[in-house]
Amino acid sequence: MTRTSRSSLLMAPALVWLTALMVVPCALVLALAFFRRGIYGGIEYTFTLENFGLVFDPLYASIFLNSARIAGTATLIAVVIGYAAAYAISAAPRRLQPVFLFFAVLPFWSNYLIRTYAWIVLLNREGLITQLLRWFGYTGEPPSMLYTEGAVIAGLVYNYLPFVILACYAPLSRLNPELAEASRDLGASAITTFRRVILPLTVPGIAAGAVFVFVLSIGNFVTPALLGGGRFQMIGNLVYDQFLTANDWPFGAALAMALIAIMLLVLMAQALAANRASGRTAQAGGDTDG
Amino acid sequence: MAERSPATRRALWLVLSLVFAFLYIPIAVLVALSFNEGGLPTAWSGFSLKWYASLASNSAILSAALNTLIVALVSTAIATLLGTLLAIGVEMRRQYGKGLEALIFAPMIIPDIVLAIALLSFFSMLNLTMGLHTIILAHVVFNLAFVCSVVRARLKSFDWSIVEASADLGASALTTLRRVTLPVIAPAVIAGALLAFTLSVDEFIIAFFTAGAGRASTTLPMQIYAMIRFGITPEINALATIVMAVSITALTLSQRLNRGVIGQ
Numbered sequence: 006m007t008r009t010s011r012s013s014l015l016m017a018p019a020l021v022w023l024t025a026l027m028v029v030p031c032a033l034v035l036a037l038a039f040f041r042r043g044i045y046g047g048i049e050y051t052f053t054l055e056n057f058g059l060v061f062d063p064l065y066a067s068i069f070l071n072s073a074r075i076a077g078t079a080t081l082i083a084v085v086i087g088y089a090a091a092y093a094i095s096a097a098p099r100r101l102q103p104v105f106l107f108f109a110v111l112p113f114w115s116n117y118l119i120r121t122y123a124w125i126v127l128l129n130r131e132g133l134i135t136q137l138l139r140w141f142g143y144t145g146e147p148p149s150m151l152y153t154e155g156a157v158i159a160g161l162v163y164n165y166l167p168f169v170i171l172a173c174y175a176p177l178s179r180l181n182p183e184l185a186e187a188s189r190d191l192g193a194s195a196i197t198t199f200r201r202v203i204l205p206l207t208v209p210g211i212a213a214g215a216v217f218v219f220v221l222s223i224g225n226f227v228t229p230a231l232l233g234g235g236r237f238q239m240i241g242n243l244v245y246d247q248f249l250t251a252n253d254w255p256f257g258a259a260l261a262m263a264l265i266a267i268m269l270l271v272l273m274a275q276a277l278a279a280n281r282a283s284g285r286t287a288q289a290g291g292d293t294d295g
Numbered sequence: 296m297a298e299r300s301p302a303t304r305r306a307l308w309l310v311l312s313l314v315f316a317f318l319y320i321p322i323a324v325l326v327a328l329s330f331n332e333g334g335l336p337t338a339w340s341g342f343s344l345k346w347y348a349s350l351a352s353n354s355a356i357l358s359a360a361l362n363t364l365i366v367a368l369v370s371t372a373i374a375t376l377l378g379t380l381l382a383i384g385v386e387m388r389r390q391y392g393k394g395l396e397a398l399i400f401a402p403m404i405i406p407d408i409v410l411a412i413a414l415l416s417f418f419s420m421l422n423l424t425m426g427l428h429t430i431i432l433a434h435v436v437f438n439l440a441f442v443c444s445v446v447r448a449r450l451k452s453f454d455w456s457i458v459e460a461s462a463d464l465g466a467s468a469l470t471t472l473r474r475v476t477l478p479v480i481a482p483a484v485i486a487g488a489l490l491a492f493t494l495s496v497d498e499f500i501i502a503f504f505t506a507g508a509g510r511a512s513t514t515l516p517m518q519i520y521a522m523i524r525f526g527i528t529p530e531i532n533a534l535a536t537i538v539m540a541v542s543i544t545a546l547t548l549s550q551r552l553n554r555g556v557i558g559q
Binding site: 008009011012013014015016018019020022023026027028029030031033034037086089090092093094096097105107108109111112114115116117118119120121122123124125126127129131133163166167170220221224226227230231241244245248249254257258261264265268272 | 299304307308310311314315317318319321322324325328335376377378380381383384385387388389398399401402404405406407408409410412413414415416417420432433435436439440443468493496497499500504516519520523524527531532535538539542543546547550
């Protein structure tokens with residue numbers, strides 16, 4: 006048996022599994038989006054583009070924009086905090102860096118629901134933050150922090166921050182320290198050095214982290230449901246409703262396809278940013294891996 | 296890195312402390328509350344294990360935990376086998392197309408909600424009764440991708456000439472796989488399996504959509520979601536602490552094994 010046919014034999018079971026339980030179901034959802042919803046729920050097999058039209062209906066378009074705004078804000082905050090953290094880790098003594106990195110990523114691997122629930126404990130009216138305020142002598146009404154857009158954003162940032170730290174750390178740790186030194190020797194201030202040398206070389210990490218946070222946030226339905234109290238509909242919640250409550254599967258499928266389209270667009274933008282940055286890295290003689 | 300002024304160094308340490316406080320305080324509060332006699336965040340009324348005891352007598356939670364264990368063990372076993380074979384198959388090829396690469400990566404980046412509704416539509420179109428078996432079928436999809444990526448990372452530094460040497464010495468392909476390739480990649484395979492196990496234990500969205508109606512196939516995350524929606528109960532704090540302890544232990548083990556292999 007040749008090497009290639011042996012390889013095919015080894016790959017076959019997994020590829021069959023992925024085809025049967027991922028490719029085919031996803032193709033099915035794509036097809037569903039082109040059918041009509043039956044009068045009593047269910048699916049009527051007549052071709053239509055209505056479902057995609059409905060995605061652009063002002064009511065739903067506003068939910069898309071809303072989701073994009075919430076996901077965008079969460080992404081921005083996560084990238085700023087995550088980059089600062091990654092920078093601080095990369096500046097720590099060498100032997101401590103893997104330890105810090107490990108503990109920065111550890112929460113990411115614990116249960117998502119539990120991490121979100123922790124914020125309910127902190128933010129609810131009789132939660133820890135209210136207790137702290139009282140302890141400092143605050144006597145007024147407890148502030149309403151839970152079930153706000155801010156709570157949803159905080160939950161998203163909290164849940165996805167570890168990945169941003171990991172993504173930004175990779176290029177920061179590979180940065181050639183001589184570049185920053187050269188820039189300073191040539192008279193650039195610390196801020197200029199950061200803005201003109203360090204930041205451009207670490208764009209791929211920022212882009213990877215940002216894409217991750219944005220894509221996972223915009224399709225999220227757990228965080229808006231738990232921390233937004235169902236008051237903040239995001240695309241994920243909309244898809245959920247079409248499948249489990251409204252029983253309009255074709256429309257739900259069209260929404261899911263729109264979600265995938267947004268994801269692909271964002272990934273393409275990331276690839277573009279990474280490509281441009283790797284051109285710069287090559288000029289700077291650095292490592293383009295990444 | 297270049298020399299930094301003491302002020303900059305202090306600022307960097309401050310950033311690190313704030314970020315770690317942000318990451319760990321919410322979790323620490325949960326863990327602390329799980330041992331609080333009164334169970335409420337309003338006051339500390341003494342150390343107690345009573346919430347853990349009440350978990351042990353909550354039959355809904357116990358049956359959900361058992362379901363989760365079944366799903367995680369079976370899906371991990373299948374995914375580890377398929378994922379490892381896939382990784383070896385891909386890496387022994389001298390070249391492979393972008394399509395193959397995309398197919399293997401897709402389960403890791405596809406939004407959970409999309410895979411969840413896709414599988415729900417697929418299973419209901421086939422008129423398949425949904426339950427633990429459909430959750431297992433679904434979990435293997437992303438688990439095998441993660442196992443595959445961990446094992447592939449190990450195979451990148453694998454010296455394929457020892458496989459050729461083994462063949463030259465007359466070993467069959469199967470013997471070579473069993474006696475040469477597998478022992479070298481074993482730590483990565485175990486690390487991948489531990490990762491898959493953790494992912495499966497924690498996975499909520501896909502399980503929620505593919506579990507079917509009825510409470511018989513409720514998994515632990517589904518049970519936790521239902522409990523959280525009703526509000527805060529001290530029992531969830533105790534349950535959350537146990538679940539986190541299990542995933543963090545599995546992940547730490549996985550990380551160690553992987554390090555040992557890659558030699559970082």
